[in-house]
Amino acid sequence: MTDLLYQPKPEHKFTFGLWTVANVGRDPLGEPTRPSVSPVDLVEMLGEIGAYGVNFHDNDLAPVGAISSEGDRIEAPFRKALKSHAFDRVGLGKRGMGYERLDQPVIELLLGVR
Numbered sequence: 001m002t003d004l005l006y007q008p009k010p011e012h013k014f015t016f017g018l019w020t021v022a023n024v025g026r027d028p029l030g031e032p033t034r035p036s037v038s039p040v041d042l043v044e045m046l047g048e049i050g051a052y053g054v055n056f057h058d059n060d061l062a063p064v065g066a067i068s069s070e071g072d073r074i075e076a077p078f079r080k081a082l083k084s085h086a087f088d089r090v091g092l093g094k095r096g097m098g099y100e101r102l103d104q105p106v107i108e109l110l111l112g113v114r
Contacts, residue, residue: 010050010052012052013052013053014051014052015051015052015053015054015055016046016051016053016054016055017054017055017056017057017060018039018042018054018055018056018060018061019056019057019060021037021042021045021046022036022037022039022042022060024036039056039060039061039078039081040077040078040080040081042054043078043081043082043085043087044081044085046085046087047081047084047085047087053087054082054087061074061075061078062074062075
């Protein structure tokens with residue numbers, strides 16, 4: 001009976017961050033313990049296991065300071081993979097707006113500054 005309580009169901013809507021499933025598990029005294037996996041391959045894997053969504057920081061996909069054409073080149077196959085697994089419900093936001101800037105108004109509201 002208890003096993004059924006902990007069975008994931010589609011209505012639970014699990015999402016996974018790229019940084020959590022792409023971590024190479026670096027050994028403190030040496031090299032990574034797992035191979036690097038591309039963001040597109042991660043989206044494919046998450047789609048196959050039935051994940052509800054994918055989330056990531058602004059620099060998990062394109063490096064900080066990437067010029068627009070470089071970012072577009074990196075994002076194109078990722079966008080295609082998102083759409084093929086119906087992960088494009090919200091879409092990608094504007095590149096370069098750090099997540100900490102999005103959190104700042106919420107923090108200010110909680111602190112009573114706003």
